[in-house]
Amino acid sequence: MVPSLALAPFRNGQPRVPCVLVLDSSGTMEGERLRALNEGLEILWTDLLDDPIARERIEIAVVEFSSDVRVTRRFDLPGEVIPQVARADGLTAMGKGLREALRLVDERTALYRTIGVPHYKPWVFLLTDGSATDDIDRSARLVAKAEAERQLAFFAVGVGDADMTKLRRLSARGAMHLDGLRFRDLFRWLSASLIGVSVSRIGERVPLPQLDWSAV
């Protein structure tokens, strides 16, 4: 039995594009970087809210990882509250963060199935400026498996001194490195990509916009 409160967002009858943002909130993100990240999140939000189709289809969840993992936003359509990373301190529990993200995705897609809502391939979008301080190998295997079964689209973005070699190993798609603090461009790209997906046909390959924020 699904509680009706959980059902209410689905009264719009629209298919869903689930996307988890897995955000690094370790100590190294503090300061300029965190400010730029939050500004980027704001841009993502206004872009999504601006698009009549996107705002009825794209669901964002946010997982922050530092010494531990926090789910700061559960899956929902973009609403009034813009997700922000309030503080950054501690270590980089990236492995645990990723597992939490995968768990949220599984839980959400199971709910879609129960309710009978069609959905697009879920996105997991990882952003980090460091290197995992916990067990990342298990998470990497889970990501690889989900990707191989075409259950997931995984994106890893490194900022600053992020360990790109390790990041690249996470996904068949590789990893991207953010040019400086171009979070605005990054999140503009993310919203354009998600919006592109939201108007596409379910199960279809959607070419994404040019990566103009990447230094590679």
Next chain:
Amino acid sequence: MSAHGDLRDSSGIPIDREGSTLLGRGGEARVWALPASGKALKLLEPHARTPERMRVLEHLVAHAAPLLQGADDERPWGWPEELVFEAGTCVGYTMRAFRQRRTLFSVLVPTERMRVFPAFDARHLHRVGANLARALACLHDANIVVGDVSESNVLVASDASVALVDVDSFQFVDARGELLPCPVGKPELLAPEHHGEFFSATPKTPASDAFSFAVLLFQLLFDGPHPFSGVFREAGPCPTPAEALLAGDYVFAAGSRLSPRLGMPGLGAIHPDIAHAFERTFVAGLHRPELRTSVKTWAELLDRAELGLVRCSRNRAHLHPSAAKACAYCTRADHFGRAFETFAQVNADELPPATRPSMPPPLPAAPAAATIAAPTAAETPETTPRPRRAFTRRIPALYGKRRAHVRDDAAVAEVATEPQTVAPVDARASAPSAPSETVVRAVSRAAAPVLPGSEPRATRPKQREARAPLPAPPQTLERSRALPRYAVFAALVAAFVLGRCTGTRAPEAREASVTSASAVPTTSSTPALTRGSAVLRRDTLTAEKKTPRAPR
């Protein structure tokens, strides 16, 4: 709109773009409002400026004059009026600007609808459907098939009137008697015969439009969900709406692998005749276009159903068919709570009169072979294209004599196939989709048997019951006459031409269509595709098209 420099019309007069604002954008164009002239300007993206497109525009503008007279309601389409050139190349056209309207998307998504048209109730939804059906029927009578009937090509006003845009993707026969196909469409809206690898080569028919229309109407009347989406009853991955459509998993069909989405209003929300017409289209007519409910029939059914709506005694914002024993929306609210309310406002006003679009004398008839032109030099041209500067080549129009087309075949088929009994609607259909079997049972009792002969039962009925066929309104038909021998030759010629048109698909695009089920977002960009592969264009380029966001 800085990307464009000096724009001129066909007589070389500059287009005044002072203060222009963006009205909308699609896969291949942006549409701007021009305050100076009061017109809308559609500027094609470079990849959409193909020779085929130019031919289409040339034809449309040449035949525009009679289609432009009259009020919005009489001519509810954005017919191209003037071609627009940049440095001698045609880059788009001007048309009537439809202001104060929203795309049909915003009406069929209940949460959006409550925001943009808060006063809309079930009457308005029926009226939007009927007005759209009439506009389509009117075009069909003129041998035009819309082809891409979609929620983004229909604009709705607060009086429930509709306008069709994206006229340059309509399918019609040009002055040379050649079919200009509509190779675009969204798979989840396209009739099954247009799916698969050769979709762009299969000419669309009025029955293709009728199918897409029915999908949109279903979404309009049932708060948004697609008729081929819902709770998958089997293990394994749930089919996408496009897959379920091909497999025939209509949610209200007996034996469907999908059952209605939780929280969707039950079949009691609509008139039994409407439910029946959906069945004809999605079950019997799924692979047999001639059995589908025609747009003309839809218009009549919707008009009648609208008149039969009664106000709910518990919630004055709800209206339900008089035949329903309980209000489907109240039943839903009882089970899922008020958060599910999709009609917030009581609107006691009378609706304005329905729109009655009309057509000038028909455009050239589509030949019976469905595809094909039969060029015979002996025939007198009915019309000569208006000479336009950019198109110095004058083509004598070669059409007119053979009107051997099938008109409104779907409607006729309804009469012709009368004895056929229709699969009954499942018992679960009359209840809102509920989270558990027990709830379903409780609700089905409350929600009342909606259709005669389909009493709700505790268990799903295995046995089918016959229901009296819908009394179809009398229809007339011009039966297709036998093709003369030269037409067969012409068919071959045209098949060749069509083949050329549609064979221009880039190899990458072909690959994209084959691998489309794999759904891997890629970071590579796709080359611009031509009109012949426009379905792929629409779907594959969507992610890109939004990137350069215009400052608002």
